[in-house]
Amino acid sequence: MTSPPTSTRLLLHATRDYSTVNGIDSLDTPPTYTHFIKHYLEPNLPVLIGPALTTNWRARQQWVCPVTGKPNFDNLREQLCSNEPVHVPVADCQCKDFTDQKRSTMDLKGFLDEWEEHSQADKPSRMYLKDFHFVKTFPDYGAYETPDIFCDDWMNEFWTRRTDMDDDYRFVYCGGDGTFTPFHADVYRSYSWSANICGVKKWTLFPPNQEHLFQDKLHNTVYDIENVDPTLFPDFHKAKRFTIYQEPGYTLFVPSGWWHQVHNIGDTISINHNWCNGSNLDLLVESMTSDLKEVEREIEHLKDMMDQDEWIETCQKLLLLNSGWDWSTLWNMCSTVRERVKRQQLGEEVAVATAVGTVLKDGVDS
Template sequence: MASPQNALHATRDYSTITEIAYHESPPSYKTFLEQYLEPNLPVIIGPDLTKHWRARLQWVSHDTGKPNFDNLREQLCHNPVEVPVADCQCKDFTDQRRSTMDLKAFLDEWETDSMANTPSRTYLKDFHFVRTFPHYDAYETPDIFRDDWMNEFWTRRMDMDDDYRFVYCGGDGTFTPFHADVYRSYSWSANICGIKKWTLFPPNQEHLFCDNLKNTVYDIENVDPVQFPNFDKAKRFTIYQKPGETLFVPSGWWHQVHNIGDTISINHNWCNGSNLDLLLDSICSDLKEVEREIEHLKDVMEEGEWIETCQKLLLLNSGWDWSTLWHMCMTIRKRIQAQMRHGGLEESSYLTFTKDEEEMPRKTPIFQPPLVSQQPPLDLTLRRVDAVLDYIKNEKSARWFLEHIKNLVLDD
């Protein structure tokens, strides 16, 4: 069953885009929703958005504009902290080789490279900073990005302790390979110091990024024209994100990021009702790819075994399955209904946790739900959530998996 075109979502047209918009001061939520979130378009926001953050004030040397390595070590290295790092000179399939490293050792190595004006090889990335330092308060999520279902849901899950809030640190020459974000989520990235060169590609050009074996371009600055003969035809935008600026990266926009000088950035992956249809399309596409890869096993499996196997592989390869999407939508639906029952009151004190949620041992602070003024009309969001839930209930294999493997009652 193909993913439906959901009439509840805006039509998105990328053909007339000529530049990436820039706002010197943060736009109102209404402006952000109507001009960028719903049409799925990027925007850069000036340093006013981040100027009061602790990270901006204490992580950067105001004389040089470079990282304040002494402050970082003093504030973050009281105890050993293992951080994830990538080797930017070693490709590992579609990513870079990943490992872990002590944070102080990373800062020492990075400072040595910086003082010698030597390009760096090691890039600290996908570091769950809030989970590691839950009381540090390095920044606050801007109001226009508060309608964040991924972090609201993941930080309230009963089966894991996780989030999608990250810090990235790297010297000159470090980079992230060509990709689109997990689940086709949005991301926002705030530059604490340094300059990031972003190259962004609007959606619906994926056929230009792949070779005959469905391999995707790894590094847009080193593309084999024989393997990828059509890549140069892809529409793209290049921007240079300066210190203090924040970039909103929309859903499904492929991109590559290069660090110019010593850079630190704070990033959230997130989603909400405005790109819920794109998330549904993404999980359907991921599942279709899994089914294609193991199609040769279908005839030797019982139907239920086939469905369960595909969901296991989907979770392993893509990080989610029908259960993940179902539970996220149900969590948000419950919260939206509570806000509607209270007449759209701005305070969130009535959004209480269950006893189980309160007793769940967590390192990761719970991401507080958005206020009514920080999200689209509640009735529209509820209709969007219900449309996806109805789709899942009516998709035969999804329903069987949730009812027989996850023991869920879908029509309660």
């Protein structure tokens, strides 16, 4: 497999046509990066990739019982649970909280014990470990390696190098039979890849440009596609969709802006990254612009009370609170990549903290 280039050039697509999409490709052999860009990344189309991409991962070899194919709970406890509690985020799949599920934290050992108890009793699970920053929590463990075709990742390059916060978009998900993620599109309209370690995931994916079919009159979005009120969402049944079943070892590439819902069949563990690069930068900008317009509409009645600079600053602060980033964040991400590429081209080694610190200051000023 060829390695990705140091950056991906920005291509502002006039249109991406999903009207002729009739299914989701499945590849037994991992594609080259050139093939991946041409057929999936640039046209923004999903693809399911066979187990060869993940065969050598420690997670595939040690987190799964080779006889039953279920999670190896003893190994997971022994390797990940120390004397000190490891706090993990969990979602209650039976308790809706606005557009998401009710979130809380649990000790990892307690979660694994409860999960194993439900598994042995062959009972559906309620609690779903989601958005667990595994690499941050266990930086030296080496559960997996990011596949080459997903390595041109501007989001995690920037967030893992930031000096003003400690965050990333690299996650582990663990859940029993019946756990699920509600209907959504990924954060910032980023790409994502999801590698299944064990269990089966049922994915239902919806191509972009159908959002008007997902919303009611108040712009609320469908929560659970298997329980839709036709009086609130009378046109939802018209939405084009594709359903696939992701077997153990398989990796799914989810493109920008593809709404989806995921159900776990049996005990499942998966590894997921949200990411972006120049191929979907225009979609990220479009998403942020839409979020900003919504903020501006909400506080339009205050605009006459502010001068232009104060109005812009207020809108950006609210955008950051509501969406998790603002124009300064986007600028900083792109500038971080630009600085790294520039130094690579000059053959220079650069102190990461110094470079990112300078970029952050430049971004705030801009």
